[in-house]
Amino acid sequence: MELRLYTSAFCEPCMQTRAVLAEVERLVPEARVTERDVARYIDSAEADGIRLTPTVIVNNADGVEVFRAEGVPTLQQVLVAAAKAI
Numbered sequence: 001m002e003l004r005l006y007t008s009a010f011c012e013p014c015m016q017t018r019a020v021l022a023e024v025e026r027l028v029p030e031a032r033v034t035e036r037d038v039a040r041y042i043d044s045a046e047a048d049g050i051r052l053t054p055t056v057i058v059n060n061a062d063g064v065e066v067f068r069a070e071g072v073p074t075l076q077q078v079l080v081a082a083a084k085a086i
Contacts, residue, residue: 001028001060001085003078005035006045008053016072017054023075028082060085 003021007014021033038045038053048057051070058067058081067081 001030001032001058001082002063003031003033003082004048004057004059005033006038006041006048006050006053006055006057007035008038011053013072014054017056020073020075020078021056024078024082027079028086030086031082058082058085 003024005014005017005021007017018035021031025031025033036044038050048055054070054072056067056069056073056078057065058078060066066084067078069077
């Protein structure tokens with residue numbers, strides 16, 4: 001299961017989101033976080049419809065999006081999304 005995190009430089013909410021996703025990785029062995037800076041991954045950010053940072057997208061094993069959060073998600077939100085993705 002992939003958790004994509006879109007970030008930008010000097011983004012305080014992005015740091016908070018990293019901490020949430022690190023805890024998800026610790027609790028859910030199947031979870032794999034991929035972080036992408038929107039300035040470096042412009043094409044990917046556009047393809048995923050990123051409008052602000054942080055944005056978290058959770059995809060299931062088939063690559064289907066099951067969750068999206070713009071802003072800092074709670075640990076509970078991401079864990080529920082992870083359960084849907086497994």
